[in-house]
Structures are given as C-alpha cells and as structure tokens.
Amino acid sequence: MSEPFKTAALMKELMAKYYDLGEESRRKGIPVVWVTAVFPVEIIYAMDLYPYYPENFGALASARKVADKLSMAAEAKGYFNDLCGYARCGIGDAYSLEHPVGKILSPDLLLCCNTQCGSLPKWFEAAGRFYNKPYFLWDSPMIEDETSDIKQNYLIKQLYELIDFLEITTKRRFDINKLQEVVALSSQATALWNDCLEMAALKPAPFGFFDACIHMAPIVVWRGRQEAVDYYRQLKAELEARLEKKIYAIPNERHKVYFDHIPVWPRLRWFADMFAANDTLVAASQYTHAWAMNFDPARPLETLAEHYPHQFVNRGVDYRLKLKMDFMRHYNCDGFILFSNRSCKPNSIGLYDKKRMLTEMTGLPGLVFEGDMSDLRFFSEGQIKTLFETYFEQLV
Amino acid sequence: MYVAGIDIGSIYSKAVILKNNQVAASLVKRTGGEIRTISHRIMDEALTPLGIQLEDLKSIVATGYGRISVPFAEKQVTEITCFGRGTAQLFPDVRTVIDIGGQDSKGIKIDERGRVTDFVMNDKCAAGTGRFLEVMANALEVNLEDMGPLALQSESPEEIGITCTVFAESQVISLVGEGRRKVDIVAGIHQAIAERIYGLLKMLKIEERIAITGGGAKNIGLVHELEKRLGTELIVPEEPQLIGAHGAALMAMEMAMHRKGG
Ligand code: SF4
Numbered sequence: 001m002s003e004p005f006k007t008a009a010l011m012k013e014l015m016a017k018y019y020d021l022g023e024e025s026r027r028k029g030i031p032v033v034w035v036t037a038v039f040p041v042e043i044i045y046a047m048d049l050y051p052y053y054p055e056n057f058g059a060l061a062s063a064r065k066v067a068d069k070l071s072m073a074a075e076a077k078g079y080f081n082d083l084c085g086y087a088r089c090g091i092g093d094a095y096s097l098e099h100p101v102g103k104i105l106s107p108d109l110l111l112c113c114n115t116q117c118g119s120l121p122k123w124f125e126a127a128g129r130f131y132n133k134p135y136f137l138w139d140s141p142m143i144e145d146e147t148s149d150i151k152q153n154y155l156i157k158q159l160y161e162l163i164d165f166l167e168i169t170t171k172r173r174f175d176i177n178k179l180q181e182v183v184a185l186s187s188q189a190t191a192l193w194n195d196c197l198e199m200a201a202l203k204p205a206p207f208g209f210f211d212a213c214i215h216m217a218p219i220v221v222w223r224g225r226q227e228a229v230d231y232y233r234q235l236k237a238e239l240e241a242r243l244e245k246k247i248y249a250i251p252n253e254r255h256k257v258y259f260d261h262i263p264v265w266p267r268l269r270w271f272a273d274m275f276a277a278n279d280t281l282v283a284a285s286q287y288t289h290a291w292a293m294n295f296d297p298a299r300p301l302e303t304l305a306e307h308y309p310h311q312f313v314n315r316g317v318d319y320r321l322k323l324k325m326d327f328m329r330h331y332n333c334d335g336f337i338l339f340s341n342r343s344c345k346p347n348s349i350g351l352y353d354k355k356r357m358l359t360e361m362t363g364l365p366g367l368v369f370e371g372d373m374s375d376l377r378f379f380s381e382g383q384i385k386t387l388f389e390t391y392f393e394q395l396v
Numbered sequence: 397m398y399v400a401g402i403d404i405g406s407i408y409s410k411a412v413i414l415k416n417n418q419v420a421a422s423l424v425k426r427t428g429g430e431i432r433t434i435s436h437r438i439m440d441e442a443l444t445p446l447g448i449q450l451e452d453l454k455s456i457v458a459t460g461y462g463r464i465s466v467p468f469a470e471k472q473v474t475e476i477t478c479f480g481r482g483t484a485q486l487f488p489d490v491r492t493v494i495d496i497g498g499q500d501s502k503g504i505k506i507d508e509r510g511r512v513t514d515f516v517m518n519d520k521c522a523a524g525t526g527r528f529l530e531v532m533a534n535a536l537e538v539n540l541e542d543m544g545p546l547a548l549q550s551e552s553p554e555e556i557g558i559t560c561t562v563f564a565e566s567q568v569i570s571l572v573g574e575g576r577r578k579v580d581i582v583a584g585i586h587q588a589i590a591e592r593i594y595g596l597l598k599m600l601k602i603e604e605r606i607a608i609t610g611g612g613a614k615n616i617g618l619v620h621e622l623e624k625r626l627g628t629e630l631i632v633p634e635e636p637q638l639i640g641a642h643g644a645a646l647m648a649m650e651m652a653m654h655r656k657g658g
Contacts, residue, residue: 365513365514368599386461386475386517390477390512393473393477394513
C-alpha cells in the first residue's frame with residue numbers, strides 16, 4: 001500500500017460529513033433510503049433524499065474486525081453463517097445491544113437491485129419486515145452477453161415505477177432536470193475515479209488495488225454530488241504529483257497481477273504488505289472498476305438503466321472471462337488471483353474452472369484462494385500464506 | 397561441500413544433508429515444543445554422525461509450515477515448491493505430485509525441471525489430511541501404522557461422510573457402538589479420505605506419471621484407494637516424508653554453487 005495520501009484527510013472529512021448528514025436527515029425528517037452498492041443512487045440524490053449503504057456498513061465492520069461478533073448476533077436469530085458477511089453484519093447489528101462501529105442507520109425506505117446477487121434482496125426484504133418500512137426491488141434480468149430491447153425497456157419502465165413509488169412514499173416531486181445535473185456530476189466523478197485506477201497501468205505505478213480499496217468510499221457514497229468530483233480531482237492531482245516525485249505504490253515493482261474480487265477487509269493491510277514484500281503490485285480488479293462507469297447525462301434514465309445492470313456480477317461466464325482478460329492485458333499483468341469468497345457466492349462459483357480457462361487462454365499463472373471478505377473465522381492464515389508464497393515463487 | 401534442507405511440518409520435522417548432491421544424512425522427528433529448539437535439535441542429530449557442525453554447511457533452506465521460525469536458515473521456500481523439486485530429482489518423468497501432510501493435502505503439477513506449474517491445496521478443513529487419519533486411529537484405538545494394512549482386509553467398507561473431521565469422528569464412534577467391524581470402518585475412512593483428495597486433484601489437469609509424497613504416502617490403504625480412483629499406479633518414494641527436505645536441500649545446493657560460481 002502506498003504511503004499515506006494527503007487526500008486522506010479530505011476523505012476523513014467527507015466520510016464524517018456523510019454520516020453526519022444521515023443523522024441530520026433523520027432529525028429533519030428527510031427520508032433515509034437504503035440502497036445497494038450498484039443502484040442508481042442518482043435518483044435518490046436528485047430527489048434530495050439521503051442514501052444509506054448497508055453494504056458499506058458491512059465493509060466497515062469487516063475492516064474493523066468485528067464482523068464475527070455482529071454475525072454471531074445474527075446467527076443467534078437463526079441466520080446461517082454461510083450467508084453474505086455484509087448481510088450478517090447488518091442483521092446482527094439490528095439485533096445487537098452493542099454497536100462496535102456505531103449503530104446501523106435504520107431505513108425509511110429500502111431500495112434494492114438484484115444485479116449483484118440474490119442475497120441483497122433477501123436481506124433487504126428481511127430488513128423491510130424488521131423495520132416495517134416499504135421496500136422496492138429494481139429487478140434486473142441476467143444480461144449474459146448483449147442486452148436486448150425487451151430487457152432495456154423492462155429496466156427503464158421499472159425506473160418510472162420507482163419514481164412513482166418515491167413520489168408517493170416521500171411526497172416529493174421528481175425533476176428530470178435535477179436528475180440530469182446529478183448524473184452529470186456522477187459521470188465526472190466516475191471518470192476521475194477511472195483516471196486514478198488507470199495509473200496502476202504505469203510501471204512502476206503510484207496507485208494500486210489496495211489503495212483503491214481505501215479510496216473507493218467516496219465514489220460509492222458521494223457519487224452524484226460535487227463532493228465526489230472534488231475528492232477524485234484532488235486524488236488525481238496528488239497521484240500526478242507523486243509520479244513526478246517518483247513515489248510509487250510499492251518500493252520495488254517487478255510484477256503486476258489482477259485480483260478478481262472484494263478484498264479480505266480485516267486483512268487488507270496484511271495482504272498489501274505481503275504483495276509488496278514480494279515486489280508484486282495488485283494492479284486492477286473488476287470490483288474497484290465497478291464504479292468506473294461512463295454515463296450520458298443527456299439521457300439520464302436510459303443511461304442509468306444501461307450501466308447499473310450491466311455490471312460484471314450480472315453477466316455470463318464468457319463475458320466475465322473476457323473482462324478479466326481485458327483487464328490483464330490492459331494492466332500488463334503477469335498473473336491473476338481469484339478469491340473464492342465464502343460470503344459472495346455469485347462471484348465465487350466455478351473459479352477453479354475459470355482459472356484453468358484463463359491460464360489456457362493467457363498463458364498466465366493463476367491462484368484461487370478461499371476465505372471470507374468479512375469474517376476471520378473463515379480465514380486460515382498459515383494456509384493462505386503458503387498458497388501465496390508458492391504463487392510468488394512461481395511468478396519469479 | 398555440505399548443504400541442508402529442513403522441513404518443519406505440523407506433525408513431523410525432517411532434515412536432509414547433501415554432500416555434493418548425494419544424501420549424506422537424513423532424519424525424521426516428531427515436531428513438538430518450540431520450533432527454534434526442534435530445528436536446532438534435528439540439525440544436531442543429523443550432523444553429529446557426519447562429524448560436522450552447523451557452521452560447516454554452505455547453505456540451509458527451510459520449508460514446511462514452520463519455515464519462518466528456523467533461525468539459521470538462509471532462505472525460506474514453501475513446501476509446494478520443495479516437494480516439486482525433490483520429486484523431480486528422484487523421478488524426472490513425474491508430472492503430478494500428491495502430497496499428504498499432517499495438516500494439509502496438496503496437488504502439485506511440475507515440469508521436467510521440477511518447477512511448479514500449478515497447484516491446489518485443501519482449505520481450512522483437516523478432513524483429507526494426516527491429522528484426520530490420526531484422529532480416526534485414536535477414535536478406533538488402532539495404531540496409525542496399522543490403519544492402511546487393516547483397510548485392505550475389508551470386503552464391505554462402511555460409508556463414512558467426511559465433510560468435517562469432528563462429524564466424521566462422532567460417526568465413527570457410533571459405528572463402533574453399533575458393533576460394526578473395525579476393518580470395515582477403517583476401510584470406509586480410507587475411501588472417504590481418498591474421495592476427498594481425489595476431488596481436490598480434479599481441480600488440476602492431472603498428468604502422468606503421478607507420485608505420492610508426505611506421511612500419507614506411507615499408508616498403503618490410502619495409496620491403494622487413490623490408485624483405484626486415478627486408474628494408474630502411483631510412484632511411492634522410499635522415504636516419502638523426506639522429499640520436501642530433499643527439495644529444500646537441492647535449492648540450498650544451487651544457492652551455494654551459484655555463490656561459488658560468482
Ligand atoms: S458481497 Fe456478494 S453476496 Fe454480499 S452483497 Fe455483495 S454481491 Fe451480494
């Protein structure tokens with residue numbers, strides 16, 4: 001991981017502001033709207049509602065190493081420990097008397113899109129019943145390869161329904177011009193985010209995947225607002241300055257690898273140090289690229305319907321393999337890591353086959369490791385270390 | 397010129413001393429207590445008959461799960477890489493190595509020079525490892541060494557589910573309680589372990605010839621069950637537990653030669 005960024009201070013400030021805004025919204029009666037990470041939050045911001053990301057809460061609890069504690073509170077209520085760790089954190093916190101990372105902000109409305117997985121709708125439905133609040137699902141069909149008009153129309157029609165639902169439940173008017181402005185801001189921020197991610201293609205690079213995992217918070221929660229634009233503009237400028245001063249993400253970059261997934265949050269630093277010690281930069285991941293979208297503000301609803309459900313998680317095997325290979329080529333990778341994440345089944349399925357196919361097609365060595373993004377009860381340090389060290393020996 | 401490889405496994409620690417590429421001494425000892433102490437003791441024991449001391453070794457490579465705690469090692473290399481190297485030296489035509497150690501089992505693909513081209517390892521669970529066999533032997537009050545030969549005597553092995561060591565143990569205990577024949581239970585256990593390891597191996601593109609190493613290779617019942625599934629004879633080294641330490645010693649030799657050469 002890179003040495004601390006000056007921008008980190010701004011991040012701290014922005015995240016505090018985001019959480020304060022939540023409390024303030026609650027006090028002022030502005031609806032708190034639960035949304036999933038890959039959801040057209042632009043609509044929420046355009047209606048001056050407050051979007052809250054329970055997945056972000058899960059990631060925070062995971063990074064603070066308390067996912068197991070919260071999870072056990074959910075397990076005591078009968079939720080199986082095989083469920084997504086984010087869901088276990090969110091549900092656990094709702095039932096828990098202790099809140100080690102602060103209390104999860106309860107929703108006034110719950111909006112979910114099933115483009116990511118089947119766990120989120122179930123979690124949001126359960127939360128909707130628990131908090132007794134209205135729930136809306138933006139149902140996305142699987143888009144194996146190319147989309148079709150039928151699918152596109154289906155998605156857009158539901159956005160109209162979503163707007164109706166929001167107007168009725170919040171008694172606020174939706175304004176398409178406002179949405180256009182928000183989408184334009186979102187587009188600027190995602191483009192800047194993409195510029196930052198792109199820097200990992202340089203050799204040596206000033207920025208890598210582990211840095212991106214830390215700096216992604218504003219693109220998740222603030223996209224659609226000026227704050228995100230300001231943040232990534234500043235980060236990009238700092239990265240450019242670092243390049244000039246020859247400050248790089250790791251001291252001796254010899255190899256680059258592609259990492260397929262969410263990081264192991266409670267071990268982010270451990271992984272970052274291990275890769276750095278082996279002179280290997282994790283250059284890219286489809287995960288951090290999920291927010292590098294490129295919207296067209298002139299067609300606000302259409303562009304949202306085109307981008308969100310087309311994320312990798314909602315695509316077929318061939319598309320996903322090609323995406324991984326494109327990343328590897330673009331970032332000049334010498335190998336790839338696939339994370340079989342116990343929490344996230346849709347991203348962990350078929351990894352051994354995928355690894356074999358990718359190696360056949362690219363000639364690059366790959367590694368599959370098993371663990372959990374949240375919960376250290378499912379993380380075997382000794383074994384994972386041996387796996388990775390062998391892999392590094394293979395790269396040399 | 398003397399060099400050494402030392403392999404600190406979860407149950408056994410091993411050492412191999414090479415003199416100009418020939419094995420001059422080797423040793424297997426139970427790991428127990430502090431790794432630093434164990435590693436000193438095992439080296440002393442291996443070196444004394446040769447009349448040399450630690451300082452006389454030109455290079456030492458450590459491997460195994462305890463590799464980072466060997467204070468005198470010049471370099472640490474993972475056991476997967478070492479098992480690949482050691483096997484290739486002894487059996488140059490082997491392309492797949494099955495290593496069954498105390499706490500994990502692995503499948504390793506190697507090229508003609510013993511370089512690892514692909515590998516898999518069991519996840520956190522101990523099912524399908526040496527430790528599992530030990531737990532089962534204990535539950536049945538059978539000597540670990542007798543497990544393999546016993547398994548071969550059965551004609552109708554019991555079905556044992558082996559998703560988890562703890563569950564399997566209680567299943568075994570209840571089978572004993574029901575008065576089932578020990579040989580059939582033992583045979584069932586071997587089938588279950590072989591099934592698990594075979595499942596792991598299938599994640600690789602298995603190529604012949606196939607060798608089996610590690611403590612598990614000394615279990616004839618397990619070798620037999622794996623051969624049935626793989627449809628081919630397995631190569632079992634004379635000292636299967638020493639292959640990792642041997643591979644480590646070969647790497648130590650390379651490092652020493654490299655230094656000598658410039
Ligand atoms: S981590 Fe995976 S299972 Fe969990 S919410 Fe995200 S996409 Fe769904």
